[in-house]
Amino acid sequence: MQWTGKGLLIGVRRHGETSVIAEVMVAGKGRTQGLIRGGRSTRLAATLQPGNTVQVAWRARLEEHLGTFAVELIDARAATLIADRIRLYACQLLCDHLRLLPERDPHDRLLGLAVDALDDKSRHDLAVDLARFELSLLDELGFGLDLSACAVTGTTEDLTHVSPKTGRAVSREPAKPYCDRLLVLPQFLISSAPAAPEDLAHAFRLTGHFLHLHVWDVRDIDPPAIRDSLVHELTRA
16 A cells, blocks of 8 residues: 655654654645654654655555655745744644544645645734634534524624534624623634734634533543643734
């Protein structure tokens, strides 16, 4: 069994004296692990950094085996990420999120969103991309929010809140008596509206609530350690 593909390197861990096991989010293949013999060498050190885009060739006797990787660097993004603390933290968060996906299950939309988020951009645009990525992650994991229409009236306009229990949108008038119990729906998540720092904070509160509810708590895993401090930095006025 063998195939080649392009993907985002999301993790590397040591294996034995000289090798590593690399984890790559590959277009059309999903989150895939592979052994890289000699991966701890100086020659491969710059290539095997999370955040880099690489071309991989995977080979194994049987499909269910771990397999081996041969890697070729395409985009040495990690070097610029290390120079920018916020972008580096964002990369760590995105990699942690991608590890929530089932192994070898293609999720090309999330791969594209992650790569776009890691492009050199303003912190505001990075925050918008991260919030939209988390919303899409919930959808890809099977826990997508229904933000298409009001759960009470059926209207598709003036959607301002989300039920923390059902994940369904609620429009302004029905939401008024229950605002203290509902989550705010920032308009930039459902339209091309601009996002103020307050909107970004509400967006991360919204996605964080449902990630806790459906993913982290039920799997008994801690949320990414970097998320709270990164969100704080990205949502400061």
